[in-house]
Amino acid sequence: MAENINYKHLHYFWVVAKEGSIAKAATKLHITPQTISGQLSMLEDRLNQPLFDRIGRGLQLTETGRLVLRYADEIFELGRELSDVLRGAPQFGASEFIVSAASAIPKTIVYKIVKPALNLSEEINLVCKEGPIDAILADLAVHEVDMVLTDTPLSSAFSIKAYNHFLGESGLSFFAAPDLAKRLSGGFPECLNRTPMLLPTKQYAIRQLFDRWINDIDLFPMVKGQYDDSALMKSFGQAGFGVFFMPTVIEHEVCEQFQVEVIGRTDEIKQRFYAVSSERKVTHPAVAAICDKARDIIFK
Numbered sequence: 001m002a003e004n005i006n007y008k009h010l011h012y013f014w015v016v017a018k019e020g021s022i023a024k025a026a027t028k029l030h031i032t033p034q035t036i037s038g039q040l041s042m043l044e045d046r047l048n049q050p051l052f053d054r055i056g057r058g059l060q061l062t063e064t065g066r067l068v069l070r071y072a073d074e075i076f077e078l079g080r081e082l083s084d085v086l087r088g089a090p091q092f093g094a095s096e097f098i099v100s101a102a103s104a105i106p107k108t109i110v111y112k113i114v115k116p117a118l119n120l121s122e123e124i125n126l127v128c129k130e131g132p133i134d135a136i137l138a139d140l141a142v143h144e145v146d147m148v149l150t151d152t153p154l155s156s157a158f159s160i161k162a163y164n165h166f167l168g169e170s171g172l173s174f175f176a177a178p179d180l181a182k183r184l185s186g187g188f189p190e191c192l193n194r195t196p197m198l199l200p201t202k203q204y205a206i207r208q209l210f211d212r213w214i215n216d217i218d219l220f221p222m223v224k225g226q227y228d229d230s231a232l233m234k235s236f237g238q239a240g241f242g243v244f245f246m247p248t249v250i251e252h253e254v255c256e257q258f259q260v261e262v263i264g265r266t267d268e269i270k271q272r273f274y275a276v277s278s279e280r281k282v283t284h285p286a287v288a289a290i291c292d293k294a295r296d297i298i299f300k
Contacts (some may be wrong), residue, residue, distance in 0.1 A: 004094060007075075009043035012036050013051060014072040017061060078163070080143050080278075097121035100129040100136035101149040104204040106116045106230045107216025108250045108257075109150060109273065113167065116293035117286035132203070132228070137162070140278060147287050148276040152205045165275040165282060165291050168299020170247035171267035172210075175260040177240035184243075189219060196224040196234050206271045210245070213269050234258050247271050249299065273299070 016025040016036060026033040031079035044051055051065035061069060097117060101110045110128070118124055129145065131134065133152055139145045153164045174192070176184065184191040192214070200207040214221065224242040226232035237244040238258040246254050248265055255262065275291055284289045 005046065006043065008239055009039045009046070010068075010072055011076070012039045013043055013065075013068065014076060016040065016052075016059065017065065017069050017072075021059060021111070059261040060279060092129055095125060096125045097147075098129070098145040099147050099149060100131065100145045102133045102136065102204070103130050103149065103228045104200045104206070104230055105149055105273070106246055106250055106254075108235075108253045109247060112250070112298050113149060113273070113275075113294050116289040117195045120285055120289055127219060137276070140276060143278065144276070146284060147290070150274050150276060151271050153272070153274050154276050162276050162278050163280045165277065165287075167273040167275055167291065167294035169270040169272040170244045170249040171265060172206075172269050172271065173262050174243055174245045174264045174266075175237060175254060175258070176243045176263050177238060177260055180240050181261045181263055182241065189214075189217065189266065191263060192221045192243065193219050195221050198222040198225045198227065198237050198242040198244040199223055200230070200233070201226045201228050203228075206269070209269045209271075213266075237295040241300060 012025070012029070015029055016022055017029060019025045022033045022036050022040075026036050029036070040051065047064070047068070049064040050062050051068060052059040053062055099110075099114055104110070110130075114126065114128070118126060129139075133148075133150055136145065136148050136150075137154065137160055139146050140162055148162075153166075154160075154162055174188065180196075184195060186193075202208065202211075221243070225233070225236055227236075230246070233244050234246070234254065235258075236242070238260060243263065251262060251265075254260065261291065275287060275294075277284065277287050279287070282291055
């Protein structure tokens, strides 16, 4: 294997391998196919081995090509990690910090978790997004966000390289509009039996835990609504359409903002919260502040 590989040539090879053709790579890189072909040939000459087999109009990696691709993946992944670290380093002007939160996480929780990052410096420019967990983890995989907030830890089901940082957990409080609360009979949790309820959709871990809990204690609430967005669920709850639950850690804020009453609490179900980042050991100062403060203050 030759020494002193030209990394520009290696990058062209990497994009061609990922895109599957020279034409697609040329479009992505905004250069001509002829330029890419020439650079690939120079790389193959330097390595003294072919990287692709030309099959018709298509390309197929050779054994050497697959080996080089594995190394190229690691090289350019390190380059992206370096960019992430530098993005968190002190610099002149505002430093952009991009956070995506799973839609089911209450906005008050997101605020409490993210606030410590803003206290680091007035120069931090916060960008907050939300969406389904699959979509926001995909953004993390391509380094379009710095951190994902979720109550569902990253697992092998998600084929991305990222790491969970446990922030804390909270039991659940159950809420109802005053008129609905007056109509409930019996103590908690028996009062949930045959009672209209508003729940997160089944894609969320907390909904699965709730379903197991009511099954274990033989309760049969009437599901009146299922929501991807926690704020929308609370609004329907405020209007009296059903009982809903939120983490106990924000119980006071929910009662005050939505004029609802607490009808009961349980620690038998706990909602866990995670920050997911591309770093195993957190070096981004904003992510580090979030992890430290959440564990020490919010979920103490």
